[in-house]
């Protein structure tokens with residue numbers, strides 16, 4: 768058994784905090800310490816402190832950054848690809 772990952776551990780690892788709303792599918796990644804919670808706050812419990820910014824649901828899932836690349840960078844690449852695939 769090991770201690771849960773904390774916000775500080777994500778930050779030390781240069782990882783973002785990934786948040787996902789199970790009701791509407793809204794997802795985002797933010798710097799772990801930007802919520803103003805204690806650095807030793809366990810990442811899985813962060814969700815209990817949050818409401819979805821889109822649908823106000825409390826069914827939030829919080830975890831460390833999912834992919835090596837931050838989500839917004841992957842999205843930017845995805846948009847570039849779509850533009851190339853569908854030239855207008």
Ligand SMILES: [Zn+2]
Nearest residue numbers: 788791819822
């Ligand atoms: Zn939502």
